[in-house]
Amino acid sequence: MDLNLQELNATEFPVPAELENNIAITSLSQLYNWGRRNSMWPMLFGLACCAIEMIATASSRFDFSRFGFEVMRATPRQADLMIVSGTVTKKMVVPIVRLYNQMPEPKYVLAMGACASGGGPFKEGYNVVSGMDKYLPVDVYVPGCPPTPQALLYGMIALQRKIDGQSIANGDDVPWYGAGSAEPTPVPVLGPDIIDPRQMDMIRRQAERAAQDMVDLGMRELPAAMQMVPAKSATTAAAPAETAPVDGDALAFVLPAGGTPWTEAEDIREKRRLRALARKAVRASRRASAEEE
Amino acid sequence: MPTAAPLTSTTIDGAIDHLQTTYPKAVSVDDREGYGGIIVDSAQLLDVARVIRDELGFDYLSSATAVDYLGAGDHMEMVYHAYRSSGGGALVFKAQTERDHAEIPSLVSVWRGADFQEREAWDLYGIHFPGHPNLKRILMWEGFHGHPMRKDWREAYYEEEQKPFDSRWPGGHVHRAEEKNVFGKNVSYPREIDLSRLMDTSESAVYQSLGLGVDVERVMDKDGFETNELVVNMGPHHPSTHGVFRMVLTVDGETVTSLEPVMGYLHRNHEKIGERNTYLHNIPFTDRLDYISSMGNNHGYVLAVEQLLSLGRRYNEPTYRCEVLRVLMVELSRIVNHLWAIGFWLNDIGAFFTPVLYFIQERERILDFFEAVAGSRMMCNYMRFGGLFGDLPERIKSVSNLTNDRARDYNTIQFLTEMVSERIPRTIDELEQLLTQNEILIERSVGVGVLSAEDAINYSAAGPLLRGSGVPYDIRRADPYSIYDELDFDVAVEDAGDMYARYRVRVKELRESVRILRQLLPRLEATEGQSIWADGKPGAYAPRVPLGEAYGRVENGKGELGYYIVSAGGKSGTSNPWRYHVRAPSFINLTPMGIMSQGYKVADIVGILGSIDIVLGETDR
Ligand code: SF4
Numbered sequence: 001m002d003l004n005l006q007e008l009n010a011t012e013f014p015v016p017a018e019l020e021n022n023i024a025i026t027s028l029s030q031l032y033n034w035g036r037r038n039s040m041w042p043m044l045f046g047l048a049c050c051a052i053e054m055i056a057t058a059s060s061r062f063d064f065s066r067f068g069f070e071v072m073r074a075t076p077r078q079a080d081l082m083i084v085s086g087t088v089t090k091k092m093v094v095p096i097v098r099l100y101n102q103m104p105e106p107k108y109v110l111a112m113g114a115c116a117s118g119g120g121p122f123k124e125g126y127n128v129v130s131g132m133d134k135y136l137p138v139d140v141y142v143p144g145c146p147p148t149p150q151a152l153l154y155g156m157i158a159l160q161r162k163i164d165g166q167s168i169a170n171g172d173d174v175p176w177y178g179a180g181s182a183e184p185t186p187v188p189v190l191g192p193d194i195i196d197p198r199q200m201d202m203i204r205r206q207a208e209r210a211a212q213d214m215v216d217l218g219m220r221e222l223p224a225a226m227q228m229v230p231a232k233s234a235t236t237a238a239a240p241a242e243t244a245p246v247d248g249d250a251l252a253f254v255l256p257a258g259g260t261p262w263t264e265a266e267d268i269r270e271k272r273r274l275r276a277l278a279r280k281a282v283r284a285s286r287r288a289s290a291e292e293e
Numbered sequence: 294m295p296t297a298a299p300l301t302s303t304t305i306d307g308a309i310d311h312l313q314t315t316y317p318k319a320v321s322v323d324d325r326e327g328y329g330g331i332i333v334d335s336a337q338l339l340d341v342a343r344v345i346r347d348e349l350g351f352d353y354l355s356s357a358t359a360v361d362y363l364g365a366g367d368h369m370e371m372v373y374h375a376y377r378s379s380g381g382g383a384l385v386f387k388a389q390t391e392r393d394h395a396e397i398p399s400l401v402s403v404w405r406g407a408d409f410q411e412r413e414a415w416d417l418y419g420i421h422f423p424g425h426p427n428l429k430r431i432l433m434w435e436g437f438h439g440h441p442m443r444k445d446w447r448e449a450y451y452e453e454e455q456k457p458f459d460s461r462w463p464g465g466h467v468h469r470a471e472e473k474n475v476f477g478k479n480v481s482y483p484r485e486i487d488l489s490r491l492m493d494t495s496e497s498a499v500y501q502s503l504g505l506g507v508d509v510e511r512v513m514d515k516d517g518f519e520t521n522e523l524v525v526n527m528g529p530h531h532p533s534t535h536g537v538f539r540m541v542l543t544v545d546g547e548t549v550t551s552l553e554p555v556m557g558y559l560h561r562n563h564e565k566i567g568e569r570n571t572y573l574h575n576i577p578f579t580d581r582l583d584y585i586s587s588m589g590n591n592h593g594y595v596l597a598v599e600q601l602l603s604l605g606r607r608y609n610e611p612t613y614r615c616e617v618l619r620v621l622m623v624e625l626s627r628i629v630n631h632l633w634a635i636g637f638w639l640n641d642i643g644a645f646f647t648p649v650l651y652f653i654q655e656r657e658r659i660l661d662f663f664e665a666v667a668g669s670r671m672m673c674n675y676m677r678f679g680g681l682f683g684d685l686p687e688r689i690k691s692v693s694n695l696t697n698d699r700a701r702d703y704n705t706i707q708f709l710t711e712m713v714s715e716r717i718p719r720t721i722d723e724l725e726q727l728l729t730q731n732e733i734l735i736e737r738s739v740g741v742g743v744l745s746a747e748d749a750i751n752y753s754a755a756g757p758l759l760r761g762s763g764v765p766y767d768i769r770r771a772d773p774y775s776i777y778d779e780l781d782f783d784v785a786v787e788d789a790g791d792m793y794a795r796y797r798v799r800v801k802e803l804r805e806s807v808r809i810l811r812q813l814l815p816r817l818e819a820t821e822g823q824s825i826w827a828d829g830k831p832g833a834y835a836p837r838v839p840l841g842e843a844y845g846r847v848e849n850g851k852g853e854l855g856y857y858i859v860s861a862g863g864k865s866g867t868s869n870p871w872r873y874h875v876r877a878p879s880f881i882n883l884t885p886m887g888i889m890s891q892g893y894k895v896a897d898i899v900g901i902l903g904s905i906d907i908v909l910g911e912t913d914r
Contacts, residue, residue, distance in 0.1 A: 044532050045530050045532070046536055046537075047536070047537055047559065048536070048537075048559055048561075048581075048584070048909065048910055049581050049584035049671065049672070049910055051536065052584055052585065052671060053670075053671065055653070056653060056656075056657070059649075059650050059653045059654075060650050060653070060654060061653075061654065061657050061692065074531075074532040086559070087559060087561045089557075089558060089559060089560055089561060090479075091433070091434055091557050091558050091560065092529060092537055092558040092559065095529055095530055095558075096530075099530055119470075119479070121577070121578065121581070122561040122562060122563075122566060122581075123450070123470065123479070124448065124450045124451075124452075124470065124562075124566060124569075125448065125479075125561050125562030125563075125565060125566055126441045126448035126449065126479075126562055126565065127432075127433065127441075127557075127560045127561060127562055128479060128561050128562065129478075129479060130470070130471055130478065130479050134477075134478055145672065146671060146672070148670065190434045190436060190437075191436060191482075191486070192436065192437065192438035192482055192483050192486055193437070193438060193449070193480045193481060193482050194478075194480060195480075195482075196476075196478065199476055199478075202475070202476060203476070203482065203486070206475055206476075206482075207482070207484075207486055210484050211484070269465045269466060269467075270465075272465045273463055273464060273465035273466075276462060276463035276465060277463050280463055
């Protein structure tokens with residue numbers, strides 16, 4: 001066993017010299033976390049391309065068993081960690097949420113790759129969910145498309161570090177140490193488009209509005225601060241300008257609290273834009289002269 | 294019609310002539326600029342299709358897909374590519390219909406291979422196919438609003454018709470798509486949404502198609518005992534479905550009586566996004582189709598676009614060195630693909646993970662090579678129109694062994710030579726020694742999952758699935774592209790049509806690939822110093838592609854991978870494809886899955902699926 005007694009024994013309680021190395025006094029949290037971080041069993045389920053790299057990480061060259069991710073389990077009931085390895089589609093998110101609900105607590109979610117983190121290259125697609133965190137709480141994001149096995153290992157080690165910092169005493173820290181059983185995550189419904197039950201009210205309100213003033217359901221004009229792009233004619237027609245901030249709740253989680261990051265980035269963007277325009281002009285003149293010849 | 298040559302071996306033009314004389318009213322030549330083939334009146338489509346299959350001998354329907362010509366004729370079109378299983382080019386025929394009540398007779402009764410493809414056209418384009426036995430959505434769920442591939446259907450994150458979006462370039466304003474959506478998600482609902490009567494009908498639709506009123510039915514077996522017929526659902530989360538694939542089976546005891554594949558769980562709208570992208574944009578997206586063999590995907594796509602480009606004035610053929618490098622990469626990925634396929638098939642039939650670990654080990658070396666050449670292990674994004682991303686580097690880094698992960702520095706050619714002449718053959722020998730005569734393997738796989746040659750052709754099976762059923766059809770020989778016609782190799786074929794035959798085909802193909810690679814090494818040396826670009830410098834970054842249609846197909850690890858591309862729009866050509874369709878072998882190879890599993894045990898099903906070798910990125914696209 002690689003139990004580091006010194007580390008575990010970091011308390012102020014004195015241990016008699018003859019019992020050192022036989023007795024360890026530690027906090028329950030530390031011991032518990034030590035056990036947990038070193039026996040995280042991921043769930044055996046792959047979604048897309050990233051799953052191939054996940055398999056490569058599990059196999060002999062990289063081998064995540066070395067870090068305690070011993071075996072992958074095909075059933076959610078025996079798994080501690082869900083590695084979302086690939087594009088989450090609307091059709092697939094329903095079973096994923098169900099699987100997550102079936103995992104016993106404590107449970108963690110690792111979003112592997114661009115797709116699981118935020119939609120990735122396929123984000124704009126009509127059947128793609130813009131990142132796993134739209135539906136489930138995600139603990140670690142691993143960037144890459146696909147992340148290399150090394151990156152995935154790094155992400156898994158980051159998760160272990162996260163576990164080290166958790167405490168049984170603190171129910172806010174990790175919901176499952178609080179009183180009572182946790183609520184299951186509501187399972188999305190496949191209607192005309194995917195419906196998150198948590199947004200039912202919002203959808204209803206929007207539907208009412210849409211019925212009244214013929215706004216396209218779901219589209220909105222950005223508030224002035226965020227409206228960097230001159231609106232396309234189609235979207236301008238869609239909503240009257242004075243109703244711009246449609247829904248306070250929705251805005252709250254979109255806009256970071258207090259001020260916008262947009263103003264700071266604006267200078268840089270403006271410069272880039274001018275440079276691109278200059279390049280474009282040069283190219284256009286070259287093309288024109290080439291055509292004359 | 295008495296003709297000199299038998300009709301089944303006429304040229305394509307001869308076949309078209311024959312059709313025109315037989316059906317002067319219904320058949321007309323497609324004379325749009327850059328197009329080929331014939332347009333058939335949809336009222337007589339079925340008759341014409343029968344003639345094409347029976348009299349003219351085009352027995353293999355490779356691809357059937359829809360195109361929406363909104364604003365360019367305002368009609369919908371089904372495009373069919375039929376081939377002869379004895380080899381040769383395609384007979385392209387099309388049927389047109391109006392957009393509002395789109396309806397084209399189903400060809401399932403002629404070619405069963407049209408089954409899933411017509412369902413896809415119904416799902417994504419809303420074309421109705423009278424005569425189709427099971428016409429329901431296949432990639433999206435039942436109840437989804439609209440038919441998303443139609444040109445006037447807009448996704449929730451819609452920004453503009455074509456990339457690059459003005460806001461990004463030259464605007465330089467980046468925003469997150471979520472910010473523009475009230476729900477902060479990739480959703481949009483039809484105005485008429487009625488939340489009080491909202492029901493998820495996608496599941497019941499799946500089960501209804503099996504024709505069962507209840508989940509459990511009492512039946513008598515042949516000896517008069519009462520048995521239960523039940524419905525078993527496998528997937529989409531199942532360790533042996535190779536991704537997020539799902540099957541719904543009805544079983545009588547242990548025996549499968551029917552099987553229905555359910556897919557779309559990884560449908561990430563490749564084609565819709567592909568039509569917004571520029572041509573160049575699409576290359577990295579093709580990597581993510583069959584993500585085990587991205588080099589092969591690149592190859593098919595650049596071939597298709599090069600076909601279109603060659604219609605224009607400023608186009609140079611790829612150089613010889615470029616072709617050699619392309620074939621080198623493609624054959625290496627075929628090896629990766631087959632090792633992976635065999636390994637995971639063994640997983641499915643019980644040799645859990647031990648063999649595959651050895652194969653992955655070999656794969657890692659090949660991936661190291663890809664990484665050194667193209668910059669990425671899996672998603673190589675290596676080929677370009679008329680050229681490549683880059684030539685081979687002089688030295689590469691790779692692990693020397695797997696007991697430690699220390700990367701060593703190698704001379705590239707030396708590394709390649711060692712890999713081709715020693716390591717890979719040794720792996721294949723080892724594999725054969727342990728598996729080919731292995732009793733358990735033979736017990737499990739001989740006579741299981743049988744697909745007859747006629748069915749294989751009629752169901753449009755491709756790749757090892759087709760050749761394992763005794764049809765010696767390999768596009769590299771049947772319709773050669775690149776430099777395959779000057780290379781010396783045999784088409785692997787086995788007659789039995791069972792799982793074992795498919796395994797044997799794959800092993801043979803591994804050896805043939807090594808044989809090809811051996812012939813490439815001297816060619817690499819001979820072309821040393823030659824540029825990979827025709828005029829010594831990279832071609833146009835974002836080419837304008839002349840008007841027309843093209844179908845580029847390659848023999849990928851999993852079977853025939855085809856790209857159907859239409860370039861329509863302005864006079865000077867376009868920088869974005871109008872239609873971009875992928876004929877995915879993994880998708881179409883699942884069409885015969887139902888008949889291949891009937892009568893076998895539940896435990897064989899995963900093995901049969903494994904022996905088809907699918908990858909979901911390509912199945913669902
Ligand atoms: S992040 Fe990239 S590699 Fe991973 S699933 Fe998405 S597209 Fe595939």
